[in-house]
Amino acid sequence: MCAGWGFRPGRQAALVEAQPLIDRWPEAPAIARGAGRAYGDAALSDTLLSTRQLDALIAFDSKAGTLVCEAGLSLAELLEVTLPRGWILPVIPGTRFVSVGGAIAADIHGKNHHHQGAFSSAVVWLDLLLPGQGIVRVEPGEPLFLATCGGMGLTGLVVRVALQLLPAASAEVDWQRLPCSDLEQLRALSDKHASDTYSVAWLDLSGKQAMRGGSLGVGELADDGNTQVKWQSSLPLPPLADWFVSDTTMRLANDFLRWREMRHSRGRVSLEAFFFPLDRINRWNRLYRRGLLQYQFVVPENSSSVAIGELLDRLARSSARPYLSVWKRMGAANDNWLSFPMAGETLAMDFPRRPDVLKLFNDFDSIVAEHGGRVYLAKDARLSVDMFRAMYPNWTSLAELRESMGLAGTVVSDLSTRLQL
Ligand SMILES: Cc1cc2nc3c(=O)[nH]c(=O)nc-3n(C[C@H](O)[C@H](O)[C@H](O)COP(=O)(O)OP(=O)(O)OC[C@H]3O[C@@H](n4cnc5c(N)ncnc54)[C@H](O)[C@@H]3O)c2cc1C
Incomplete structure (x- = not known):
């Protein structure tokens, strides 16, 4: 049985490691799953592509504060490496058990949103696995970036990310x-x-x-x-x-x-x-x-x-x-x-x-x-389709992009089904 942090709804799902699948998307509708800290149905689907093993810290420039990692790395693991070298994540949520991919997908905010904005402000680029198209590099300002950051996994699987950190003189x-x-x-x-x-x-x-x-x-x-x-x-x-x-x-x-x-x-x-x-x-x-x-x-x-x-x-x-x-x-x-x-x-x-x-x-x-x-x-x-559309008027842009890129039938979560995305 699989569920989000709030336990309900729960459902049967096939949990597969994303790591061996990195250059191909599964046949069945699937969605990425990070640390499972989203409360509801965002990371639930028939097939869940777990990023648990996709957790390498690939490069860290401790002079410039730039870091490249795989998307399954947790914020805790990231901070353990960067803070002793004087760099901190610009945006930190209320739990350290969140994956970098999950932080991007929800475009999370921290206690400093009024100064720093959301998590995507730290993203220099991201590599996205698209069904049938392999991995593409996405940069800020591009439509795929605007759709992916906050897009609840509905554009594909974030594989790798480059982040710009902030200097920190203390933990x-x-x-x-x-x-x-x-x-x-x-x-x-x-x-x-x-x-x-x-x-x-x-x-x-x-x-x-x-x-x-x-x-x-x-x-x-x-x-x-x-x-x-x-x-x-x-x-x-x-x-x-x-x-x-x-x-x-x-x-x-x-x-x-x-x-x-x-x-x-x-x-x-x-x-x-x-x-x-x-x-x-x-x-x-x-x-x-x-x-x-x-x-x-x-x-x-x-x-x-x-x-x-x-x-x-x-x-x-x-x-x-x-x-x-x-x-x-x-x-x-x-x-x-x-x-x-x-x-x-x-x-x-x-x-x-x-x-x-x-x-x-x-x-x-x-x-x-x-x-x-x-x-x-x-x-x-539990939000209804009508309420979702009223609250997120840009949903049409995401729906059109998903349709035009053939994602609507392949990158599917219970959330996307419920909200008719
Ligand atoms: C105790 C607690 C405190 C929290 N505090 C905050 C807070 O202060 N601020 C805030 O903004 N949020 C907060 N959250 C929510 C949490 O940050 C988000 O739900 C985040 O998305 C969880 O990341 P995850 O790795 O657990 O992802 P999951 O729960 O596994 O998935 C969440 C979404 O991310 C997508 N996803 C995950 N990995 C990838 C990937 N590699 N590529 C593409 N999509 C992916 C999934 O498909 C799904 O749509 C909190 C949650 C908890 C439980």
């Missing part, structure tokens, strides 16, 4: 936590700290009212010259931990976090503690026995306050409560056809999978679409 982060009681205060704090490189907020939305409190965390890479990377080994999930997860216990967990987060504090922590706190628990998603649903959306700056207000009102009228909620301000959108970020605010909320939650998400979709926003495809398994 530690100087951070501070700034408490806030509501979204207005959070926005004011975020404006005040707009020049800080990294910024992300935790919100407690677990109560009956819309928001019980939160905190903005901001950070900068330290300059102490300590560039050694040390990952702590992940702790196993305690036995039966999943049986203790319920609305009540998660409200108590949020109470504890609120008590901790509502005090201003500052300090210096490892890269791992700042960027990847959830990685400390091995496969924490198993806490959600019946499946994990994340709703991540972005709404444009000019309507973000109204849109998020409406969405939280809708949430307050439901019986569902998110167990974990994370807010970020985003910078300008790029030109990639299906890239998620846009100038505005993004909110990601984790829920246990339940029928009432799925219904709630449909109402969220209407609010998000009405305000010109969109849902993040890397976290999605």
